[in-house]
Amino acid sequence: MLEAWWKEAVVYEIYPVSFKDSNGDGKGDLRGIISKLDYLKDLGIDVLWICPIYESPGMDNGYDISNYYAINPAFGTMEDFDELLWEAHARGLKIMMDLVLNHTSDKHPWFIESRSSIDNSKRNYYIWRKGVNGLFPNNWESYFSGSVWEFDEKTGEYYMHLYSKHQPDLNWANEEMVNELYDMIRWWLEKGVDGFRFDAIAHIVKAKGLPNADNPQHLPVVRAYQLFSNLEKVHDLLRRLNEEVLMDYDIMTVGETSGLGPEQALQYVGDKRHELDMVFQFEHMTLDSVSMGTGRWEARSWTLLELKKVMSRWQTTLHNQGWNANYLGNHDQPRPVSRFGNDQQFRVESAKMLATFMLTLEGTPYIYQGEEIGMTNAAFETISDYRDVETLNYYGQSQLQGKPNDRIMAAIRAKSRDNARTPMQWNGGPQAGFTTGEPWIKVNPNYTEVNVELAMKDPKSIYHYYRQLIALRKQHKALVYGEYKLLLPLDPDLYVYTRTWEQDTILVILNFFDDMPRMEWPKDLRGLSQELLISNYEPVPDERQDQIELRPYEARVYRLY
Template sequence: MKNKKWWKEAVVYEIYPISFKDSNGDGIGDLRGIISKLDYLKDLGVDVIWICPIYQSPGQDNGYDISDYYAIKPQFGTMDDFDELLKEAHDRGLKIMMDLVLNHTSDEHPWFIESRSSKSSPKRDYYIWHDGKNGLPPNNWESYFGGSVWQLDEKTGQYYLHLYSKYQPDLNWKNEEMIQELYKMIRWWLKKGVDGFRFDAIAHIVKAKGLPDAENPNHLEVVQANQFFSNLEHVHDLLRKLNEEVLMESDIMTVGETSGLGPEQALEYVGNERHELNMVFQFEHMTLDSPSTGTSRWETRSWTLPELKKIMAHWQTTLHNKGWNANYLGNHDQPRQVSRFGNDKEYRVESAKMLATFLLTLEGTPYIYQGEEIGMTNASFKHIQDYKDIETLNFYKLSQMQQVPEDKIMAAIYAKSRDNARTPMQWDASEHAGFSDSKPWMKVNDNYREINVEAALKDPSSIYHHYRKLLALRKQHKVMVYGEYTLLLPEDLELYVYTRTLAEECLLVVLNFGHDTVEFEWPDQLAYDAGELLIGNYEGLPEGESEQKKTIRPYEARVYKLIKKRAQKIHCP
């Protein structure tokens, strides 16, 4: 197999620490809580644990505003706790991937405190400072969290740039001294033994020369200004240097958060000969339910299955043998996958299993977000007071100022808020869902009595056990890891069908993304007949089903290991 790597064969489980498991009864998830659940993760069958930021932070953006890269935030525990977590994970054959923010720091980081102390500060140039224009900010760019990207500092009379909140000033990647400080910090974590990094907002570390105005900036989507601070060419020079001087020293995995690109651009980051990142997170499928001509990510629209197929097939085929995919359907920044892509009401179990089958049979490293393995859903809290996310609260305030009706505001939040994925993990049916012995930092989803780990473990037909079976199959069949993806029935509105082929082995994946029963006729172009049904998400098969015509039930998923037709010598399909 060409370019075989351990991180290609791995399955990653993302943990949002504050919401995973509280060990000391303060209502906040922590490192010792993660340690207590390592056996659970090992039994599930994952290989890598991606931990969202646990560094010292004021928490303005739930840890993505780092004030000390070398310290653990006390609410999560101590560095000794982290060292124990690392050891206990490694003892179980689990690897640890850190979430690292290199685009910006907290405004409480010592670098920034020193930087803003005076224009002559030795660290002034660690950040991006500019004079205004006629009493206005240097340009009209708008931040991802609303408002201008520029914040006036009263003491020095200059503006500093922040693509996110004003509490998250962007670092200046033109400053070599600052870059070397980041290198030093990354080496420190690698020496500890961490196994990889997820680089947050890494596509934004370079800003356009001259900081030109956007033609039509928008405070909710930042669509027009993106061209001036996303995926610019110099980003690749910086990442190659980071890789050559630091990352290549260790056999680790790296994944970058890179919004706003297609697979051809992605190859500039992850191409086999590029030596930058192992893989990147793409966002095209995350915009399916947003109006293509809209101005706000909070708006929604209906989408069709052929649209999803087109996006995924483009990524699967473009990167095959040239780079590597990072596959996900949800994370800490997105709604729950079963609420977004499935049916979280009458077909919650079936659709959650179907989506798991989809995720784990694509080419690329799969990322499972905490709670997906038990089918956790969006929260849909009635009161805005129950939400914590800075982006959600800013959207609510801005919408109120614009006199948007309350029900419309909340409907958008129910569909798109990042807090949908940040409610506490549902471990059992006891008070606070077994997450904590006291009131959690954030309200638990109301459905925790029905949807929880304890119940899932006891039920052999649960979503959890379907994940376990899929993960075991992925380890047994390398075709699920390295096999070539070929899309069938691209225009079918209900069935998503594709093959995975590696040498003489071929799998056929049949997924029903709808709530109707549909007929599936065995494709004539397949040089294979139906063989063994490796896994399905329904018990048994419909009566009267033939080899040539299959009855696919609502949100059903089937994976067949195919056998060659007699006298056939050609490959599949």
């Protein structure tokens, strides 16, 4: 297996508007991030993934870029960014930018020109079509509900937007536009950034002719993933991007690619494909939802057997052929301890167990801000406390459909993206130490008990457990490159696996629930000496070696020899 720095790295995702405010305007900024670099270095982080900080109207939290070459004034200046880059590099930290290549803001100069007239030189930088018999050009549904088409009064045509109408899709069939994107990417790389997370990269190619999707229910618009996600030509475009730009720099790349399994993922990340280093998969993120899309708000019970099946497929399929990106939370997902753990009685234990899971799998681990202290879902009382456009759209549509308000709010408290976007909880003071002003979104009410200051003072805290886990991963190459083998595949409570690299074998035992199951020590591992490397509980004295009893959400990591 080829070794690489980005395989051995631990990544920390920063959602800038909610991380740390330096000037009291209630929104996080670049100087706030600079002030916390020592904290991140001490935690053991290697790479900072920073969500979009480009100039933007903010219609979708920065994922609507109006100027790729400028910093959003709300976050600071380009000089602030240069200082952040320098200070991070001085500490051995790398910076990975979040870059949107599927669409821009409707305030981007390209789009302003594109919609100015049908014969403008930048008209075909975007995807324009005439209506059909007074209807939309096709029946595709937007990710944010409604049609993907928006009518433009001035030119009498529709433009495509897979997301908000303020995020028109770029036309990757236009060579001039593509070359301008290449120049922009080179500009950031020459500045010294260490990689990119490519947002919605699986969507940059749409089906030839933009045909209608099958519509057996005769709905006005329907989801058409198969017509704009993971199409074959995406790979041609990514290989070209790699060959003409990316391969000249020692960087890391990760793509957001929903709707695929590990076999398809190898088309992006296979060692001989020369496209991306890794992709974010979403299969485990849908286990507790009825379906993707709007169905993600409708909860279903998930089982550990389902989780083991999904994660094991990715671990085994990509081994020696590609690379995983491992995560349980990010800026678009609920808090892991509330979703997969127990954020009440066993918040500390379950947060530590989930951390053990993420940091002992094969692949680069991603930690989202606040996971290291066990931040939880916000569970705000009223819809007025929420800010996320997707959440507000869901609330409005559900009301129109006549759903009971308590049912709507229960879904929002469980699944809203704002669960991850409440301010980082630095201390127990006003506004959790995030700002001296009024925060753009409320602080989670539990900040007086859950915050960095308290966690750093407590040697048994989730924070210090993360530090130990990260250090452990750096000490044992088996936890980076080792082959994953699932044990006890049919056990409904325990997730048990080994990681083996050369002569080093690591055994990981995870109890995912609050009961106390017994585990028979695997026969083929009996007789081997055991060294307990880390656990979220104190060791049990005089414990039998052939049978152990796990405590609620207990995690154990052994070295076998």
